[in-house]
Amino acid sequence: MSCTISYKTVWNKHLNNKKKLLSPTEDLLALVFRLPERGPELLREVLLERGWEDYEAGRRDREDWNLYWRTTRFCNSEYQNLMPWQRLNHHPKTAEITRKDCLARNLTRMRATFGASVYNFSPTTFILPNNYIRFLAEYNKLRVSKGLSAYWICKPVDLSRGRGIFIFEDIKSLVYDCTVIVQRYISNPLLISGYKFDLRIYVCVKSFNPLTVYVHQEGLVRFATEKYRLSSLRNLYAHLTNTSINKFGPFYKTEKESVGQGCKWTMSKFRHFLYGQDVNELLLWQRINNIVTLTLLTIAPSVPPSPNCVELFGFDILIDGRFKPWLLEVNYSPALTLDCQADIAVKKGLVSDLIDLMNYTWVDGLRERAQMRPTLAPRLTDNRSRHVSEVTNHDDAETRAQREHLAEADISSSTPDIPPRGLGFKPSTVSWKLPHIHRYVVFSVVLCHKTRGHIPPARVGDFIRTFPFNKATLKASQHTLDVRTVIQEVNKLTAHFSSGRLNKMNPE
CATH class of the missing domain: 3.30.470.20 (ATP-grasp fold, B domain)
Known part of the structure; x- marks a missing residue:
C-alpha cells in the first residue's frame, strides 16, 4: 500500500470517528511546543496541562514540533519552511x-x-x-x-x-x-x-x-x-x-x-x-x-x-x-x-x-511519519500547499467540504435584521437589553440563522468572530481584499446600532 493510500485511510477513519489506523505498538505522538526560556510561563503551564510536550532541541528533529511561540518576530525563512503540522504565533509585517x-x-x-x-x-x-x-x-x-x-x-x-x-x-x-x-x-x-x-x-x-x-x-x-x-x-x-x-x-x-x-x-x-x-x-x-x-x-x-x-x-x-x-x-x-x-x-x-483556535487535531501528531513521506509534507509556499494544510488541520468532513466551497458560504444576511445566533443562548433567553447577570457577548457580531457555512466558526471558546460579519464582508475578503466595500459595511452596521433599531427586534 502506498504512503498516499495509507494517509487517506487514516484520514477517513478520523473523519468517521473510528479507531485510528495504527498498529498497537504505534501510538500517536503528543503535540510538541517550542518556547524560549523566557517565554510566557502561563503558556507553558496551559500546554503541559493539555498533554503537550516541551521541545528539546538535543532530543528531537529540527522540525519535530507543532507550535513555535516567540515574543519576538520570526524571519522570512521560518515562514517559508513551515510544515503543515506547524503553527507560528506571529504573522509577518505586523x-x-x-x-x-x-x-x-x-x-x-x-x-x-x-x-x-x-x-x-x-x-x-x-x-x-x-x-x-x-x-x-x-x-x-x-x-x-x-x-x-x-x-x-x-x-x-x-x-x-x-x-x-x-x-x-x-x-x-x-x-x-x-x-x-x-x-x-x-x-x-x-x-x-x-x-x-x-x-x-x-x-x-x-x-x-x-x-x-x-x-x-x-x-x-x-x-x-x-x-x-x-x-x-x-x-x-x-x-x-x-x-x-x-x-x-x-x-x-x-x-x-x-x-x-x-x-x-x-x-x-x-x-x-x-x-x-x-x-x-x-x-x-x-x-x-x-x-x-x-x-x-x-x-x-x-x-x-x-x-x-x-x-x-x-x-x-x-x-x-x-x-x-x-x-x-x-x-x-x-x-x-x-x-x-x-x-x-x-x-x-x-x-x-x-490554542483551540489553532485547530489542532490528532492528525498533527503524525508529524514524524509525515516527515518520512515527502508526498505528505509539502511546504506551505503555494496554493496547493495551503490547501493541504487546511485539509489536514480541520476536524470533520463537513468542514472540509465547506472550505472547498468557501466562496458560497452564507454566514449572514446582507443587513443586520436578526439578533445573534449560535452564541450560547437559546432564542428565548436572548434580549437586546440583557440584564447584566447574563454572560452576554459584548462584542456585537451580527450572524445569521442560515449557518450552513461554519467557516470561519462564529465562536471558539470565548473568542467571537467579528470579521467577516456578513455575506458582503466575506465576499469582500475572499481574494483581493476590497477595503472600500468593507468600510461601507462597517458603516451600515454601525448605523443600525446607532439608530437603536436592533434594540427593538424580536429575538424570535
Whole structure:
C-alpha cells in the first residue's frame, strides 16, 4: 500500500470517528511546543496541562514540533519552511500597526484615502523630529486661534510598559533624545470614582488572507492608582494605566473607592458597571469592533499569505467622557504574566481558547511519519500547499467540504435584521437589553440563522468572530481584499446600532 493510500485511510477513519489506523505498538505522538526560556510561563503551564510536550532541541528533529511561540518576530525563512503540522504565533509585517510611528503613518494614510469621518478614532499624532514643524503649527493654532490650553502626550515609538512617556502643556517641556510620537492628550477620560482607566482588548487574527478576526469576550480594565487631575501632569500614577508602572505606586494595594485593591478589573466587571450607566452599550462595543477592524484593514492587503499562523494583539482603548472609544496603541505579544486575580481569571482562559483556535487535531501528531513521506509534507509556499494544510488541520468532513466551497458560504444576511445566533443562548433567553447577570457577548457580531457555512466558526471558546460579519464582508475578503466595500459595511452596521433599531427586534 502506498504512503498516499495509507494517509487517506487514516484520514477517513478520523473523519468517521473510528479507531485510528495504527498498529498497537504505534501510538500517536503528543503535540510538541517550542518556547524560549523566557517565554510566557502561563503558556507553558496551559500546554503541559493539555498533554503537550516541551521541545528539546538535543532530543528531537529540527522540525519535530507543532507550535513555535516567540515574543519576538520570526524571519522570512521560518515562514517559508513551515510544515503543515506547524503553527507560528506571529504573522509577518505586523509591526506596521504595533510600532507607534508605523501605526500613526498607516492611520494617516487611511484617513486621507477614506476620510476623517471613518478614521476618527485616533488622537491627532505627530512623529518627531520629522513632523516637528507640523506639530508646532498645530500647537500654535490651538493656543492662539482657540485660546485654549491643549495637553499633549509624548511616547517613544518602540518602547512598551509606559517607559519614557510624559504629558505636557507647554512646548518648552518637550525634550526627547529619540524618535517619539506626540499625540493630543485626551483630557476628558471617562472616570470611575475619579480614577482613569483604559481597556485591554485581546484580538486574534486567524488569517490576513482572507482577513479573519476574533475578539475575546474577556479582557482587562486597567486603572491608574491615583485620582485623575490635570493640575498634576507629572504624576504618572494618575495619568498612566500601565500595570508595570502602577504596581509600584503608593496606593496600589490600598482599597480604592469602587476600584478596590490593585489596578485591574475583568471585562465582566466593567460590563456590570456599564449596565448602570446611561449609554448605548451595543453601540459602544460596535465602535470598539470598528476600531479593531479598521486598524487591521490598514495592513491586511500588504501582509503576505502565511498559512498556519495566528497573531494575538492587545488593543488599548480609552473611553472618553462622552463614551467615545479611542485607540491608544496596538501591542505586539501582549503580556501573559499573572500579577493579580484579574489576570488569572482572564489570561488562562484566553490562552486555552487561543490554542483551540489553532485547530489542532490528532492528525498533527503524525508529524514524524509525515516527515518520512515527502508526498505528505509539502511546504506551505503555494496554493496547493495551503490547501493541504487546511485539509489536514480541520476536524470533520463537513468542514472540509465547506472550505472547498468557501466562496458560497452564507454566514449572514446582507443587513443586520436578526439578533445573534449560535452564541450560547437559546432564542428565548436572548434580549437586546440583557440584564447584566447574563454572560452576554459584548462584542456585537451580527450572524445569521442560515449557518450552513461554519467557516470561519462564529465562536471558539470565548473568542467571537467579528470579521467577516456578513455575506458582503466575506465576499469582500475572499481574494483581493476590497477595503472600500468593507468600510461601507462597517458603516451600515454601525448605523443600525446607532439608530437603536436592533434594540427593538424580536429575538424570535
